[in-house]
Amino acid sequence: MTSIFEQGLAPVDANYAVQSPIDFIERTASVYPEFPSVIHGAIRYTWAETYERCRRLASALAGRGIGKGDTVAVMLPNIPAMVESHFGVPMIGAVLNTLNVRLDAEAIAFMLEHGEAKAVIADREFGEVIRDAIRHLEHKPLVIDVNDPEYGEGVQVSDLDYEAFLQEGDPQFQWQFPDNEWNAISLNYTSGTTGNPKGVVYHHRGAYLNALGNQTVWSMGMHPVYLWTLPMFHCNGWCFPWTVTAMAGTHICLRRVDPEKILQLIRDHQVTHMCGAPIVLNALLNAPAAAKAGIDHEVKSMTAGAAPPAQVIGAVEEMGIQVTHVYGLTEVYGPVTVCAWKSEWDELPLDQRARIKARQGVRYHTLAGTMVGDPNTMEPVPRDGKTIGEIFLRGNTVMKGYLKNPTATEEAFRGGWFHTGDLAVWHEDGYMEIKDRLKDIIISGGENISTIEVEDALYRHPAVLEAAVVARPDEKWGETPCAFITLKPEAGEVTEDDIIAFCREHLARFKVPKTVVFTDLPKTSTGKIQKFVLRGQAKELS
Numbered sequence: 001m002t003s004i005f006e007q008g009l010a011p012v013d014a015n016y017a018v019q020s021p022i023d024f025i026e027r028t029a030s031v032y033p034e035f036p037s038v039i040h041g042a043i044r045y046t047w048a049e050t051y052e053r054c055r056r057l058a059s060a061l062a063g064r065g066i067g068k069g070d071t072v073a074v075m076l077p078n079i080p081a082m083v084e085s086h087f088g089v090p091m092i093g094a095v096l097n098t099l100n101v102r103l104d105a106e107a108i109a110f111m112l113e114h115g116e117a118k119a120v121i122a123d124r125e126f127g128e129v130i131r132d133a134i135r136h137l138e139h140k141p142l143v144i145d146v147n148d149p150e151y152g153e154g155v156q157v158s159d160l161d162y163e164a165f166l167q168e169g170d171p172q173f174q175w176q177f178p179d180n181e182w183n184a185i186s187l188n189y190t191s192g193t194t195g196n197p198k199g200v201v202y203h204h205r206g207a208y209l210n211a212l213g214n215q216t217v218w219s220m221g222m223h224p225v226y227l228w229t230l231p232m233f234h235c236n237g238w239c240f241p242w243t244v245t246a247m248a249g250t251h252i253c254l255r256r257v258d259p260e261k262i263l264q265l266i267r268d269h270q271v272t273h274m275c276g277a278p279i280v281l282n283a284l285l286n287a288p289a290a291a292k293a294g295i296d297h298e299v300k301s302m303t304a305g306a307a308p309p310a311q312v313i314g315a316v317e318e319m320g321i322q323v324t325h326v327y328g329l330t331e332v333y334g335p336v337t338v339c340a341w342k343s344e345w346d347e348l349p350l351d352q353r354a355r356i357k358a359r360q361g362v363r364y365h366t367l368a369g370t371m372v373g374d375p376n377t378m379e380p381v382p383r384d385g386k387t388i389g390e391i392f393l394r395g396n397t398v399m400k401g402y403l404k405n406p407t408a409t410e411e412a413f414r415g416g417w418f419h420t421g422d423l424a425v426w427h428e429d430g431y432m433e434i435k436d437r438l439k440d441i442i443i444s445g446g447e448n449i450s451t452i453e454v455e456d457a458l459y460r461h462p463a464v465l466e467a468a469v470v471a472r473p474d475e476k477w478g479e480t481p482c483a484f485i486t487l488k489p490e491a492g493e494v495t496e497d498d499i500i501a502f503c504r505e506h507l508a509r510f511k512v513p514k515t516v517v518f519t520d521l522p523k524t525s526t527g528k529i530q531k532f533v534l535r536g537q538a539k540e541l542s
């Protein structure tokens with residue numbers, strides 16, 4: 001007897017195809033050609049037009065000798081050219097390197113050189129930086145200038161205009177599927193909250209899976225109206241350029257995060273979905289009441305990038321915006337776990353619901369496994385909601401590795417898991433809850449203090465707009481919590497003592513900040529608070 005496994009049913013062309021998210025645009029453009037694809041101010045495209053523009057881009061790049069395995073860098077805000085790059089570049093087997101638009105010329109030059117970019121597509125807003133960066137390069141890439149009519153300023157980066165470049169391309173270009181789904185689709189440098197950028201390489205299969213994973217965990221139906229409040233340069237917009245296209249949705253472009261503009265676009269276009277760091281949600285909450293008025297349709301938001309304080313989740317939901325809380329990193333294509341919601345929690349009071357939702361949750365369907373474990377023994381911690389361990393992830397939506405950095409790659413994958421550097425507890429129901437990043441946790445008198453827990457308490461203070469807590473070196477305790485706080489404009493007089501007294505009511509005594517600094521908080525381009533900058537400031541205080 002031979003088993004079914006031994007019947008020689010090998011994969012053949014008829015039953016085994018490469019998985020790539022560029023496939024989605026062909027389907028959407030052929031099924032829904034007249035549906036709106038991209039809206040940017042006065043610019044409106046249909047899916048037939050967007051598909052044509054992507055094919056032109058692919059063809060024009062190929063015409064300039066760019067092809068399989070070459071890197072094409074883009075320095076773009078969330079505009080149509082950015083959506084088009086997510087398809088046009090990989091259509092020729094090239095690798096899309098989305099650059100962080102907040103970086104300076106030196107950092108950009110490093111990335112262009114390290115990633116060996118053959119072409120750069122750049123918006124004039126960043127013209128000066130790109131010009132400076134390219135001056136430093138030995139091998140000059142082809143530079144394409146994007147003159148966005150919605151911007152109309154900036155510095156021209158080359159004589160080759162993006163629209164003219166598209167005209168060089170064939171709108172019916174017969175693009176090729178990758179011959180292997182393990183081929184690289186994109187290169188994303190880590191955003192540098194830790195200061196050391198590493199080139200994270202994604203493959204077609206992972207991008208395809210995470211794009212569909214997003215749709216599944218969010219129960220996203222057909223034709224979402226998706227507002228680009230998350231930078232597409234960050235983990236390829238968490239794979240949403242591909243998700244929204246798969247669902248024949250409309251990409252609503254947005255050059256910069258401006259709460260009043262966001263609220264206006266939500267109203268004008270009846271936006272159904274948007275993503276962003278908790279700080280973006282907080283900014284919407286604190287927008288003027290008039291700007292918030294008149295939104296009466298259902299809006300869904302997905303948040304990650306930092307721990308959303310329960311207070312922020314509760315207040316946003318009260319405002320009528322439903323929150324889905326996800327967690328991930330650049331190394332795993334954006335979000336890969338979700339606080340999967342259960343209807344039995346619907347009846348709980350808002351505050352309790354928000355606390356449950358503040359947990360980072362369980363794996364996406366498209367991720368193989370999560371574990372909270374001891375980083376030395378790699379043994380899982382007990383599911384008691386108390387023991388802290390590191391979060392480990394594994395599966396098809398973990399990066400290929402770091403570009404030209406085998407040591408860091410090996411280290412990151414040690415023991416068969418991807419090491420996140422995030423510390424969490426595991427609850428009895430299998431949901432993870434982050435307590436801190438390994439490098440952020442405060443150790444005071446031998447006790448661990450979760451900066452997230454202290455921040456959560458601070459956000460409950462009615463005068464606090466934003467808060468971040470870091471370790472301040474201390475002779476007696478080793479470290480003590482130091483709180484940096486931005487007050488709401490209408491807060492009035494609030495003192496260090498007021499904040500400390502408030503924290504005493506909500507936290508164990510050893511967790512209460514010993515120092516409070518009122519200031520503006522330094523942030524990354526994705527809206528994350530740069531704790532390493534604050535740690536430096538806290539050190540100086542000592």
Ligand SMILES: Nc1ncnc2c1ncn2[C@@H]1O[C@H](COP(=O)(O)OP(=O)(O)OP(=O)(O)O)[C@@H](O)[C@H]1O
Nearest residue numbers: 190191192193194304305306307326327328329330
């Ligand atoms: N839902 C979440 N809750 C708490 N923290 C989160 C959540 N989502 C993401 N994070 C934090 O963001 C980190 C991933 O961020 P990202 O990959 O953008 O890198 P970065 O921190 O901005 O830059 P770098 O890795 O260079 O320091 C996670 O490791 C985690 O610490």
